[in-house]
Amino acid sequence: MSNGFVIRSLDEIRFWSRIMKEHSLFLRLGFRCEDTQLIQEANQFYATFEAIEARSHSFDGTADPQVIHRFNAEVHIAVSHIWVFKRKVLGLILQCQLPGQNNFPLLVDHVSREAFYFRNRLEQLNSGRLDPLPDAIINENVFFLRIMADHAKFIGHLLDPSERKLVDQARQFSEEFDQLLFQARDLDSMRPQSQTVPLLDQFLDQNRVSVKSLRDFKRTARDLIESCRIKSIIHPLLADHVFREAERFLVIIDMFESTLTGRPIPTEQLMSLDEH
Template identity: 30%
Template sequence: MLSNSEYVRQSLELNMFFMRIAKEHSIFLEAGFTTKNPQLINRAEQLKNVFSQLLVENIRLSNGIISPEVAKSGEFVTDLTLEAERETQYYAGIAIDPNITRMETMVLGTENGRITPSLVRMVNDLNNRAIYAAEQLAAFKKGLLQDVLACKVFTTNYPLLLDHILREAIFYLRLLRKLQNREEADLTREAAYQETFWNRIMAEHSKFIRGLLDPTEVKLFNTANDFGEKFDKLTAEAKELSSNLNLLPAVTSRSLNNTEDLRDFKRQGTEGLIQCKIKSIAYPLLGDHVVREANHYIRILNDFKKIQARS
């Protein structure tokens, strides 16, 4: 059973990452609708605002509580986030509060934050509200995906992207519910599970990048395509871990090396979008978004390597 200290720290770190991801998913959904569907635009806007408010609450509870390693990982915000938000707001006409990003940049991590009974209660309440909000967002994504596949709704977001972000919402819910039950994970099996999940996510990121590039961006297209193929193979390797966990250290190392390379490619692409040097139909915030997801996965993989070294 997780101690109060681990429960609070893990909850705040998980929420700091995924609440922003969920907020941005809502932005991308809203930006993808046409004027035919004002009700869908309004629902996505509502969900964006819900996760914005939850994220602000989480930020206020996190200062001096989360670990320094996580605070510095680049999974919450990067040095490109504010500019990517500004440009995306300009292009899409969707309000994005820059003060939330500024607040996140000020959060400090410590090794031994003071955990009080009051903080435990506040985190528990926040987690319950996050579960409800994530359930609402997942239901919205699921319904939208069904309608798109049935040709009832048009969106500029790929059906695969809708399925992709639905899986991320379900993944977030899984981790939140485990925390609320104070479950301690079997770290080896959790590593195998998460590497299967995140390698697939990285493969799909590569394919989305490929599909959002202008057809004239041949070199970038080919690089993105190569990453997609590499991570398809890594996903297949990670799936094999369920029957042979002895392969985990090798798969973890290959996943880490390739994710670092992909993260650098994504960052270069995000800079290119911000500087108007890449021809694409991707919002700059989407570029920064996938950079942060790669940073999150890199941090997790490094944690898995440390655990494996001690085993």
């Protein structure tokens, strides 16, 4: 284990523990007032991941790798528990046991997929078995393209129907990212033959263009929501939450391309990674 292991571990935990904390809040806001047990569990997860996020900032890149290895293992346990909670909630919704609650089943599945991704990343880091670059490029893009497609769908459904132009833009992004996801899955099924540098480079370039457009749309929507200039039932924190995930995806794309081709990562993307 090395300094690289420490830096990568802290980066993942800082980003995803904040995401898990916010998931707990969003789920709680969607429960009915009588769902006291679920609300209590969501509050406990919020506190757990708030503490993990704070603790992650007490370390820096010079931390003892063995200490970070143990920290990863502790966080893995917490993430496993919130994943189980999210799947339990999804089951209750799909079995019609929470009529009138306001969490879309796809949203609950979405946040559980992100918890599973985080848990898997912690396992990879502690075992030292990260995916080889060609596999990582496809796996990460398949994961994040679906996340982006989901975000577009959620935005479209949570905007007021009278915001016709924005609703239509969200629908167009949903369709665009569904198509990108289908293409990514095709590339996935063709591997290893599909994992040539030219194909992967083009794959990253194409996805970057679309993610930048969606990121900019999310930023605009976030700013409009925060200034109360559009009608929606989107929590301002949710608007910022989905914007940060698009920013994260762009940083990952640029890091992959830099490693694949030797081209340097744009300075603004490095700054974005530091901020988010």
